[in-house]
Amino acid sequence: MSTTSDASPDGTPPADSLDETPTSAPSGRTAATAPPADTAADTAADTAAAKNGGGTTVRRTRSGWSLLLTRLHFYAGILVAPFLLVAALTGLAYTAVPQLDQLVYSEQLRVEKVGETAKPLTEQIAAARAAHPEGSIMTVVPPDAADHTTKIVLSVPELAKEDKQRTVYVDPYTGEVRGALTTWFGSTPLATWLDDLHRNLHLGETGRLYSELAASWLWVLVLGGLLLWFGRRRTYAGGSKRNTVLPERGARGVRRSRSLHAVTGVWISVGLLVLSATGLTWSAHAGERFTELRTSLSAYPPELDTSASASGAQGSSGHDHSGGGSAASGLPKGLSVDQILEKARAAGLDGPVEISTPADDKSTWSVAQTDGLWPVHLDQAAIDPHSGEVTARVAWADHPVLAKLSTLGVRAHMGTLFGLANQIVLAVIALGLSVGIVLGYRMWWQRRPTREDRRALVGRAPARGTWRHLPWPALAVAVPLVIAVGWAFPLLGWSLLAFLILDGLLALIHKRRTAGEVAQG
Template sequence: MTSDVREIQPAPERSRPATWPAVRALLLRLHFYAGILVAPFLLVAATTGLLYAASFQLEKVVYAHELTAPAPAGRAMLPLERQIAAARAAHPHGTVGAVRPAEPGATTRVLLDVDGLPDSTRLAVFVDPYTGAVKGTLESYGSSGALPVRAWISTFHRHLHLGEAGRLYSELAAGWLWVVALGGVALWLSHRRRGLRPDRRATGLRRTLSWHGSVGLWITIGLLFLSATGLTWSAYAGANVDKLQTALGWTTPVLPGAAGDHSGHAGHGGHDGGAPAGADADRVMRAAAEAGLSGPLEIAWPAGPGAAYVVKEMDRDWPQRNDQVAVDAGSGQVTGELRFDDFPLAAKLIRWGIDGHMGVLFGLPNQILLMALAAGLIAMIVWGYRMWWQRRPTRGFAAPYARGTWRAVPLAVLVPAGAVAVAVGVFVPLLGISLLAFLAADVVLGRVRAAR
């Protein structure tokens, strides 16, 4: 008898697609250019961002006298109207734009609109709520109420005190940050010795690469978050983000019942340095409390005749309390409510994202996390430049990011990738323009080297 014996052949070893080496080389080339040319902008953004995250605690130390008011034993706070009157008496040249009533142990902040101050800036008068004494005056910037030290650092982070032209640096950094981060993750996944922790036994270039890759992987999610939220403040990409939010209905709802004649600027809408006739700040506070609002609060004065007071919760900690009510200036009755729970999910995510980027979402833990991310990004940039120096051609290293590698990428991959790059470049213009500049520089350098 014969038996039909078939030899079982081992299954062929699964290999990576033939296109991957070309794609990886192209990613390396892009990562190299971004690391060399964009890293200085990222370094400035990370350093100033680290300073900004620390500025919240610095502000409390520098302005402790103005911000704090220990409660005397057995003494209650004065009526809010008396505190406002004390601020106005000390600075009669300003008109009341908003008031932030005191929390226990803190001062009341009366925000005055004063001619000659920069945009979005008011004069903050700090009043001891127990004695009515004015403890000081400082300029207050923006909705977060940043005082001079934090406002200076914030402006430095945003545009280096160079005005609108300086905003281009931060937009360029935010536009490239997500590209560099995702490209680094792709390269880490393709590396044979990838690991979640740095290889402490490695030396030289391999050790630097291990630290660069491992730390970069751990902070990728944070970098993507900072990139996405940072673009919302940018000049050109930010305008496109606003258009997209409007088109998709992701805008923040408007408080009903607060409108009026807004022909004047906020705080200058017809009241001569004080509240409208019949108004009472304490009554407005009681109406807001009855509507369920609790401190910290801000009372925004009516913007014009017929408008209402707007009382806002200012608590940015998690879970957030950002409810608002409109209170009629004459009757003291609530005429409109806007509850944060009723916001569309997209509007909530945008609010959380902005507050998280600003370091106010979780208070101190949020600020510590931002400082850690900034420090990690700074270390990544330093390691990146060190790797560039360690593998320089004079030491016999062949560059792993050769010029012209895109020619080896199949059209089935190159065309869709190019289409995505064009779409992203249109939405984030500075990213698109700088990418074209990189490609042009690469071509010119290639021609020069070929001629030599």
């Protein structure tokens, strides 16, 4: 997003407008190398303030908002951009997970030859248990495509401590065990590694702070940048709508960088806001606030009741190795897993499904649709292990609106809601954000003073004290609003407070130094 602003209250253009190529610039000097024209004015203002005991008179007008936004956007971009860049690059890597899984784990995920008839799930489970008798069966995932393997998910005590499972992959046509992987709720080791890299840089709970900090500031940068850019185009672009959404023709130096930076942000702004919102929902601190909101609004999906009916529970002996189960499979007695699947299909649960075994002798089987592609199919049904009766059901249509939005948002964030198109959009957004960040730093460098008597590595920051230009009514609204936002997004609030304290200390040091120089002069 752009770090530009409208004219200041006294009628002077904002600092970034001074980067335009001047009509009477000295020969050979361009806007990218011209010294910032506000430096002398700021120095004079500091000197005058020191002479007057630090007091200055400012005009409080609505244009003070642009000055405040410019400073906020500049410093937030400078300080938070590294975290955003890491999140963008790790997120870019994660978008390719489906393709990487198929490449790295083709032996486990795909069959060598598609047969005509698949073996019963009971036989496939028996083959998996013969190869991996450890633990107990949690779920059975029938193949969702003709060339995919069946997944038998085992709960193994040593893996359960890390919330992980062992998944055994079976060829549905031959019953051959194709291998086993340590998975995390269905994710392969590679997908889990990339997910942890994106979420916490493999640093555990401490590492999660980086991604939450990035997501907390991302929406502030996006909205602030949009306001600054569209406000600037109205003021300086002569009403040109083209230059608002397309790079400015013929622009050079910092003006070109700013145009590319802003236009890139405009095009990906909606996607960035969605990623910021969805990322915060499962963050550590802001996610806790979101959980409190959902709880207060009763906005959680209905829970599937898996308690067996009284008639179905009678005579059940849990994971007894007789009847429908066997010693080889370790499944509960009663109806076989194939019969449970048939009952679920008859109840309307079509497409990809996941079959979960009863938790104990007083629980039912549960079958859940797992079709996360839009339009999603995520119905669930509880099936009695003896009678095959559907004892409970939760339909996707029964989910509260906020719960639906949360589910869809998370799937879109992970690139699974719209399939390949979703992955491509996420990749474009990640690349666009990376380019925008690089251009932002490039603008900072291009605005550096280059005169022999005044050189610097980077450009001067927007002036302090911009809040003093805001009208009192605006301050009366803004202060409580900032406090509320800081409560809702704790890392945003604490980092903003830390910046204000540091900035105040630097301002005090600068004021005393300027006063000392004036006294010596």
